[in-house]
Structures are given as structure tokens and as C-alpha cells.
Amino acid sequence: xxxxxxxxxxxxxxxxxxxxxxxxxxxxxxxxxxxxxxxxxxxxxxxxxxxxxxxxxxxxxxxxxxxxxxxxxxxxxxxxxxxxxxxxxxxxxxxxxxxxxxxxxxxxxxxxxxxxxxxxxxxxxxxxxxxxxxxxxxxxxxxxxxxxxxxxxxxxxxxxxxxxxxxxxxxxxxxxxxxxxxxxxxxxxxxxxxxxxxxxxxxxxx
Amino acid sequence: xxxxxxxxxxxxxxxxxxxxxxxxxxxxxxxxxxxxxxxxxxxxxxxxxxxxxxxxxxxxxxxxxxxxxxxxxxxxxxxxxxxxxxxxxxxxxxxxxxx
Numbered sequence: 001x002x003x004x005x006x007x008x009x010x011x012x013x014x015x016x017x018x019x020x021x022x023x024x025x026x027x028x029x030x031x032x033x034x035x036x037x038x039x040x041x042x043x044x045x046x047x048x049x050x051x052x053x054x055x056x057x058x059x060x061x062x063x064x065x066x067x068x069x070x071x072x073x074x075x076x077x078x079x080x081x082x083x084x085x086x087x088x089x090x091x092x093x094x095x096x097x098x099x100x101x102x103x104x105x106x107x108x109x110x111x112x113x114x115x116x117x118x119x120x121x122x123x124x125x126x127x128x129x130x131x132x133x134x135x136x137x138x139x140x141x142x143x144x145x146x147x148x149x150x151x152x153x154x155x156x157x158x159x160x161x162x163x164x165x166x167x168x169x170x171x172x173x174x175x176x177x178x179x180x181x182x183x184x185x186x187x188x189x190x191x192x193x194x195x196x197x198x199x200x201x202x203x204x205x206x
Numbered sequence: 207x208x209x210x211x212x213x214x215x216x217x218x219x220x221x222x223x224x225x226x227x228x229x230x231x232x233x234x235x236x237x238x239x240x241x242x243x244x245x246x247x248x249x250x251x252x253x254x255x256x257x258x259x260x261x262x263x264x265x266x267x268x269x270x271x272x273x274x275x276x277x278x279x280x281x282x283x284x285x286x287x288x289x290x291x292x293x294x295x296x297x298x299x300x301x302x303x304x305x
Contacts, residue, residue, distance in 0.1 A: 199259075
């Protein structure tokens with residue numbers, strides 16, 4: 001039964017290709033959020049005073065805290081990849097778990113922030129909001145859309161990184177094969193970059 | 207095996223200390239941006255936003271996302287993608303200015 005071709009095929013890995021594919025996907029994300037940033041800029045230039053007034057109602061402290069949380073999660077993500085590159089599997093898993101937990105901390109902060117807005121009667125299409133000038137309605141519409149879409153990306157990132165954690169535990173991600181973790185990390189860092197731009201637009205530009 | 211061959215197989219291992227330094231810089235820039243935008247005149251805070259924010263994003267791209275160690279192809283692709291976005295933003299402001 002044995003023929004020359006029956007042995008296990010040589011493992012073919014294309015890290016360069018896998019990484020380029022991930023970056024191509026990230027470009028679509030950049031353009032997606034970029035389009036929303038353009039929309040924000042267009043309406044901000046049309047309603048500068050309303051955007052200014054509405055921005056003042058956001059709690060910038062919670063925005064800054066969430067920035068520090070995401071930046072720290074990016075650090076633990078980068079360290080997790082460095083760890084597995086050196087074969088430190090447990091350390092890599094611990095750092096990755098810290099990243100996911102920090103993502104959850106970000107979402108909890110976001111929850112309290114949004115709930116505070118809801119209690120003040122500010123949510124999309126709320127009677128309180130619709131009585132305001134159109135510029136403020138647009139500001140809060142963009143605020144809920146862009147931070148909401150970003151929060152969905154945080155949730156997606158947490159799911160992806162949890163899967164990576166399971167793969168690390170089963171040694172499907174190893175010192176000599178960690179491209180999945182690296183690509184998962186690229187996604188997480190991009191979500192961080194998007195938040196870096198959301199912070200000044202919504203929380204600091206008042 | 208020489209160093210280049212090892213790096214091709216295992217990727218470039220960035221020491222922990224580099225990432226911690228970049229993280230410290232990112233935190234400092236965030237606090238600086240917040241301080242400037244809350245304390246100083248609006249014109250200055252707009253300048254701070256337009257410089258510090260892209261700088262922070264650049265640090266994440268360059269170090270955390272390993273762009274520093276990528277080849278010219280990936281860097282060129284990112285340049286084209288970001289340039290496309292910049293062109294659209296430029297067209298928007300041309301539209302707004304000459305409306």
C-alpha cells in the first residue's frame with residue numbers, strides 16, 4: 001500500500017500571505033470608519049456650535065479612562081505575541097487573558113456611559129433629543145453610531161482573542177506557528193487605533 | 207542558521223521593554239492631549255489634536271502592529287490605503303470651502 005506520495009505532506013506556511021490578507025481586511029475597516037469620520041467632519045463644519053454644545057455633555061473623563069484601558073490592552077496583546085515567539089506559552093496565555101479582560105472593562109465603562117445618557121433621555125430618536133436643534137441630533141446620532149460600531153468591534157475582537165486563547169491552550173498556536181495570534185493582534189490594535197481617533201472627536205473637541 | 211534566516215522563520219522578536227516604553231509614551235501623549243484640549247485656547251487644542259492623534263496612531267502601527275519590521279510591500283499598501291482616505295478627506299474640505 002505504501003507509495004512514494006503516501007507520507008504526510010510537507011507543511012506549507014505562508015506567513016507573508018496570511019499577514020497581507022489580514023492587512024487587506026484592515027484596510028476595509030479603515031475605510032469604513034474613515035467614511036464615518038468624513039461624515040462627522042462634514043456635519044461638524046456645518047453645525048460647529050451645536051457640536052460644541054453637545055460634546056460638552058459627554059463625560060470626557062470616562063473617555064480618557066477608556067483610552068488608557070485600550071492602550072494597556074494593546075500593550076498586553078503585543079507582549080503576548082512576544083512571549084509565544086520566545087516559547088513562553090503560559091505567559092502568552094496570561095497576557096492574552098489580560099487583553100480580553102481589559103476589553104470587557106472597556107465595555108463595562110461604555111455601558112455605564114450610555115446608561116447615563118439614556119437616563120437623561122438621550123438616545124436615538126428620543127423625544128428629548130428630537131426637541132433639540134438638528135446639529136445636536138446629528139452629533140448624538142454620530143456618537144451612538146460610531147461608538148456603538150466601535151463597541152461591536154471590541155466584542156468581535158474579544159471573541160477572536162478568546163478563540164486564540166483556546167488555540168494556545170491546545171498548542172495549536174506555538175512558538176513555531178503563531179500567525180493566527182499575530183493576525184488576531186493586528187485586529188485588536190486596529191480597534192485601539194480607531195478609538196484613538198474617536199476620543200478627540202467626541203470627548204475632547206468641546 | 208544566520209540571524210536573517212532565523213527572523214524569516216520566527217519573525218522579529220521585540221523585547222518587552224520596547225513595548226512598555228511605547229505604551230508609556232502613548233499614555234503620556236493621551237494625558238497631554240487631554241490637558242491641552244481642556245486648558246488652552248481652542249486653536250491650540252485643534253493643533254494638538256491634529257498632531258498628537260496621528261502620532262499616537264503611528265506609534266501603534268509602527269511598533270505594536272510590527273510595521274517597523276515589515277517589508278516595503280506592506281508599507282506601500284498601507285500608504286496607498288491611508289492616502290486614499292486622505293484624498294477623500296481633502297475632497298470633502300474642498301467641497302465645503304467652495305460651496
